Amino acid sequence: MPVTKPLKKAVLPVAGLGTRFLPATKALAKEMLPVVDRPLIQYAIDEARAAGIEQFCLITGRGKTAIVEHFDVAYELEKTLEERGKNDILAELRDLAIEPGAMMTVRQQVPMGLGHAIWCARAFVGDDPFAILLPDDLMQCDPPCMTQLAEAYRETGGNVVAIEEVPMERVNRYGVLDVAEDKGRLVSVKGLVEKPPADKAPSNLTIIGRYVLMPEVIGHLARMERGAGGEVQLTDGMAKLIGNQPFHGLRYTGRRFDCGDKIGFLEAQIAFALSRPDMAPAVREFLKRYS
Template structure:
C-alpha cells in the first residue's frame, strides 16, 4: 500500500513528495443511446466537434497536463477509438504524395508514443465505478486522472493540468466542480462542503444524485478527477448505489477522512456533449475560436438567428 506524505507522519519524518501524475483512465464503453441513430455504428466518443472527435480533445487535454499513459475502458464496437490513435501509413503516404502538408502535420501531431495506450474491456455495463475498477491493474499504486470525454472542456489552461496542480498542492484527491441550479443536482455527484476557500473547496462528504431538497450543496462534480489508487480497494466491493449501479462517487466518499479531498473551481467552460443541445453549443463555441472558421460561423448564426 502506498504511504502518502500527509498520512500522519511524525514531525521527525522527512516530507515525501507526492508521486507525479502520469496516468489517465478514459471510460469509453457507453452505448451513446441519446445520439441514436448516429451512434448505431459509431462510438459516441468519435463524434466530431468541428474537425476532431471528442476522444481526441480529451487525450490532448490530458497530454497538456503531462499525462503519458492512457487506459481506455472500452466495450463492443469501440475499436475505432483505438484505431484513431494508430499510424495510418497509407493515408500519410497519400497526403505526402499530394503535398497535403498541413493535413499530414495534423495527423502526426496526434501520434502517441508506442505503448502509451492500453485498452480494457468492460463486458457488463455496471456503472462508472465499475468501469474505473476495470482499470485497477493499469493504475497499480499510482495516482491517476479520470476524463469523461462527454464533458468537453474549453480552458486556456487544460482542465486536467489545473487539477494536476491542485493535486500537487493538496497532496490528495481533487475533483473538478461547478455550481448548478439546485433543481438539477439530482443529475450529479454533490459535495458536502467542510470549508469553501474559493478556488479550492475542502470536502467532508459526497452524495450521488441526491434529491434537490436534501442535497448538501449545489456544488457538483463534473467529468474530471485526480484520485489516489486506494479508491480501487473500495470499488472492488462492487457495491451498488444510485440507479442500481456501482457509483464512483460512493467509493470516493470513503476516502474522505483518511486522505485529503478537495473540489476545484476550474477556470474554463464545460460543454455536456452527451446532450444534443450541449453538443451543438460546443460546435459553435469551438468554431468561433478558429480564425479560419469564425467569420463563416458568425454569418451562419446571423442567418439563422
C-alpha cells in the same frame, strides 16, 4: 507543499452505448463524434497530454475499435498525403499518434456504472495516482482543465475533482459535495452524495467529468457495492477516501459542454468554431440568418 507522486496516468471510460445519439451512434462510437474537425476522444487525450500525462487506459465495450485505430499510424493515408504535398495535414495526423506502449484498452463487458468501469482499470492504475477524463464533458479552458487539476493536486496532495455550481433543481444529475471549508478556488470536502434530490443535497457544488484520484479508491470499488440506479458508483468509492486522505474540489476556470446531450453538443460545435480564427467570421455571418 506536500510531496506527491507524479501524475502520469489517465483512465478514459468509453464503453457507453451513446443511446441519446441514435441512430448516429448505431455503428459509430459516440466518442468519435466530431466537434468541428476533431472527435471528442481526441480533445480529452490532448487535454491529458497538456497536463503531462503519458499513459492512457481506455475502458471500452463492443463496437469501440475505431477509437483505438484513431490513435494508430495510418501508413497508407500518410503516404498519400505526403505524395500530394499536404504536409500541414500530415503533421497534424502524426501529432495524434500515441507513443508505442502508452495506450492500453480494457473491456468492460457489463455496464455496471462508472465505478465499475474505473475498477476495470485496476491493473493499469497499480499504486499510482491517476486522472479520469469523461470525453462527454468537453472542456474549453485556458489553461486546460486537467492542467488546472494537476496543479491543484501538486498543491494539496490527495484527491481533487473539478466542480461547478448548478441550480438546485439539477443536483439530482450529479455527485454533490458536502463542504467542510470553502476557500473560493479550492473547496475542502467532508462528504459526497450521488444524485441526491434537491431537498437532501448538501450543496449545489457538483462534480464534473475530471478527477485526480488516489489508487486506494480501487479497493473500495472492488466491493461492488451498488448505489444510485443499482450501479457501482464512483462517487460512493470516493466518499470512502474522505477522512483518510485529502479531498478537494476545484472551481476550474473555463467552460464545460455536455456533449452527451444533443443541445450541449450543438452548442459546443458553435463555441469551438467561434474560437477558430479561420472559421469564426463565416460562422458569425451564417448565424445571423437564424437570429
